[in-house]
Amino acid sequence: MESKVTPTVEGGLLAALTVILSLAAIYLPVLGAFVEFFCAVPIAVLTVRQGFKSGAAAVAVSFVLLLMFTGPIQAVRMTLSFGLCGLVLGQCLNRGFSAVQCFIPVLITGFLAQIVSVAMLAIVAGVDVVEQDMELVRDSLTQSFEVYESMGVEPQVINQAKAMVEPIVQLFAVLTPIILFFVALINTVGTYILSKWIFQKLRMKFAEPLPPFTQWRFPVAFLYLASFSALGLYWGQTRQISVLYFIAFNALVLAAIAGLIQGFSLLSYLADRYKVSKFVRRIIFVILILNMFFLQVVAVTGLFDMVFDYRKHLQNSG
Numbered sequence: 001m002e003s004k005v006t007p008t009v010e011g012g013l014l015a016a017l018t019v020i021l022s023l024a025a026i027y028l029p030v031l032g033a034f035v036e037f038f039c040a041v042p043i044a045v046l047t048v049r050q051g052f053k054s055g056a057a058a059v060a061v062s063f064v065l066l067l068m069f070t071g072p073i074q075a076v077r078m079t080l081s082f083g084l085c086g087l088v089l090g091q092c093l094n095r096g097f098s099a100v101q102c103f104i105p106v107l108i109t110g111f112l113a114q115i116v117s118v119a120m121l122a123i124v125a126g127v128d129v130v131e132q133d134m135e136l137v138r139d140s141l142t143q144s145f146e147v148y149e150s151m152g153v154e155p156q157v158i159n160q161a162k163a164m165v166e167p168i169v170q171l172f173a174v175l176t177p178i179i180l181f182f183v184a185l186i187n188t189v190g191t192y193i194l195s196k197w198i199f200q201k202l203r204m205k206f207a208e209p210l211p212p213f214t215q216w217r218f219p220v221a222f223l224y225l226a227s228f229s230a231l232g233l234y235w236g237q238t239r240q241i242s243v244l245y246f247i248a249f250n251a252l253v254l255a256a257i258a259g260l261i262q263g264f265s266l267l268s269y270l271a272d273r274y275k276v277s278k279f280v281r282r283i284i285f286v287i288l289i290l291n292m293f294f295l296q297v298v299a300v301t302g303l304f305d306m307v308f309d310y311r312k313h314l315q316n317s318g
Contacts (some may be wrong), residue, residue: 007050014042015058018086019065022078026070037190039078040086041198047090048204055090059083076120080113081184085191092207099207103192110184118180134169141165177250178257214269218258220306226255256299263302264288269311 018039025036043062047055062083066075088109092102145158172179199206229252236245264285271281288294305311 007054011046011050011054011058012061014046015061015065017042018058018062018083019069022062022066022082023069025078026074036082036187037194039082040089040191041195043083043086044090044093044195045198045202045204047087048093048199052087052091052094055087059087073117073120073124077113077117080116081110081187082191084113085109085188086195089191089195093205097207099210102207103188103210106192107184107188110188111181114180114184115177131173134173138165138169141168174246174249175253178253181254213265214272215311216262216265217309218262218302218306222255222258223303223306225251226259226303229255255303259299259301259303259306260295261302262305263298263300266302266305266310267298270314273314 021035021039021042025032025039028035043055043058046058059079063075063079066078070078085106089102089106092105145161148158148161149155196206229248232244232248233252235241236243236248267285267288268281270276271284276284288298
């Protein structure tokens with residue numbers, strides 16, 4: 001006799017699984033960082049199988065249970081970072097969105113979740129995450145200098161290095177939004193890959209695969225963003241407008257990252273077109289990554305490729 005699980009029982013089981021995975025992610029020392037990527041999967045599965053309302057109800061139940069076991073800050077962080085991301089991913093899959101159309105909303109949701117989590121730490125717990133991270137970087141560099149001193153490195157060299165520490169620390173503080181964006185990006189990539197794997201195991205339909213890396217393209221808006229950000233960076237620095245400088249700096253870095261990705265995508269296309277071996281290709285990429293000037297050239301090339309579409313011209317030329 002075949003037993004069937006009712007929707008209510010299934011929803012309860014998946015909500016409980018979300019809570020268990022979240023608790024493991026919080027309390028397991030090393031493995032927890034990997035378990036986090038699984039936390040959004042049960043909600044995504046439930047949303048696809050039973051709809052948005054059931055998924056949202058499971059997120060609410062998970063939040064209440066996490067609130068009981070971990071406290072408000074951790075409960076909010078896990079619910080926003082993974083519960084909502086699973087809900088958004090499931091809803092995108094329900095609507096038949098493409099891989100890119102699924103990935104972007106989940107990334108935006110994850111990024112907003114990171115901002116809210118940091119704000120909650122500052123407002124509720126009185127913890128300045130930015131200042132805390134700055135102190136951590138300072139302490140790490142100070143310990144490194146002590147090791148160099150014990151190895152007999154000249155004091156003059158160490159003092160020069162110490163003079164460079166504070167600008168680096170301040171740079172980390174200015175780039176806090178970009179750092180939070182990268183955290184959200186890592187979480188989104190991990191969640192997306194594991195969700196795809198789990199959906200395949202459950203024989204459930206997932207979004208179509210992402211296009212090949214050689215065909216990745218970003219909208220031309222990133223080139224305009226880079227241009228206006230460079231202008232805003234100049235005004236903010238010369239006219240002492242700190243808010244404008246902060247926003248423009250982060251926007252410029254974001255545009256440069258998009259240009260860098262598209263630049264490497266273009267290089268991968270050229271390597272395929274001219275049949276460059278994988279070994280030589282990897283050597284070239286490593287050289288480019290290790291040289292800051294070459295990275296800037298790749299980023300600028302990628303930004304201009306958003307307008308001129310060099311791949312299209314190469315295809316038309318035969």
